[in-house]
Amino acid sequence: MAHKILYPLASLGQIKETPSRADGLSQELEDDLRAYGCKIIQQAGLLLRQKQVAMATAQILFQRFWYVTSMTQFGISDVGMGALYLASKLEECPVRMRDLINVFDLLLSRARHGLSSTSSTSEFEYTPMTYFSSTFYDLKEALVISEMQILKRLGFNVQAQLPYGTMVNYLRLLGLDEHPDAAQKAWGYLNDALQTPVYALYPIPTIACAAILLTTRTLSLPLPAGWYLLFDAELEDMMSICGMIMRLYRDRPESERARWVRLAVGGKREVRKWLSENVRSDVQGDR
Known part of the structure; x- marks a missing residue:
């Protein structure tokens, strides 16, 4: 029993139908978005020179979060950012909030460039945010909310055991x-x-x-x-x-890769838009 308390696992009901699948996402697309979010966490952690244990803990918290929350309610990149920020504190290697935000802005900007029609003809050039940029404060708010929601929705049970x-x-x-x-x-x-x-x-x-x-x-x-x-x-x-x-190792069409990158970068609004256009119309709109 103590093992289960220290290392919580998803319930049978959560496994059979996650909140995202209840909202219309297919299991394949949800798995793809989960995998892409974890890749962003790993890339950000490497750029920030975080410990591997912190990056792994962040990815585990990220995966657990989607068993209690739908991807129509929170953005993939926002939750990834919040998970890495929380994990850095849990593993006693805290990262500066501004550094984390800058790194995620870089990664998201690069992903958007890859989706653009000019990506094949122009190299990616990153323009850093200004100190008082509205983008920075938007990302900061998303980071704070995501960290708080991870703690709240996981019941503050954020212990992660590694194998x-x-x-x-x-x-x-x-x-x-x-x-x-x-x-x-x-x-x-x-x-x-x-x-x-x-x-x-x-x-x-x-x-x-x-x-x-x-x-x-x-x-x-x-x-x-x-x-x-x-x-x-x-x-x-x-x-x-x-x-x-x-x-994870199977070959995928480029159109599929572009789809999950677009949904991950675009956040919950892009997920809702995609659902309304491709799956069902009743998931459109804020809750």
Whole structure:
């Protein structure tokens, strides 16, 4: 019971129908927007020289948030910004608010340029905001509101446990720790899994076992039958996690990429507009 308190997971009802899917978004599009938001968090964290633990915590909080809130209510980039700001404080590596806002403005400006008709003929040039720019204050307000809403809607339960140490211990128990590529490859799968909802759906031991399963399949390494039972993991859950991770690597048409970038950059209004034009008309308008 204590484990569940420290590491909350989505309920069965939230998994079957998230708030965004209830509002008309398909599961595929929601997953794409989740993944893109996590990429923005990672890019911003790298530019800010944040610790990996802070970026990972931010992505986990970001994923949890969408199990209690619809993407028609808050923007992808706003929540990503708020999650990284909150995580930097939780992991004791706080970032300056202005620095965070500047970095997100840079990333969003670059994404908008990629969507423009002139992106193929002109290089992206970023013009920094002026000190008293209205854009800065708009982003600042969005940041403060997003951080507050993450805390409120997650019930201030913002603890995030990471599986890296657990995975390394499992590799040692299985005799794979001395393999030159096993640990690095499994570590990479755990990083990629942050772009998926698995950290909000499955306990840490199961996620670590899934990364090991993918690694051994990729590197053709043998494992004893039923090895995962030693770590209280279920094969069905592991295969589900593996499927979510492998989904990230499939080829996608450029039109699909442009769609989720546009929706993520445009915020909740763009999501509502897209829904009204493509899915259903009754989700248009502010709540």
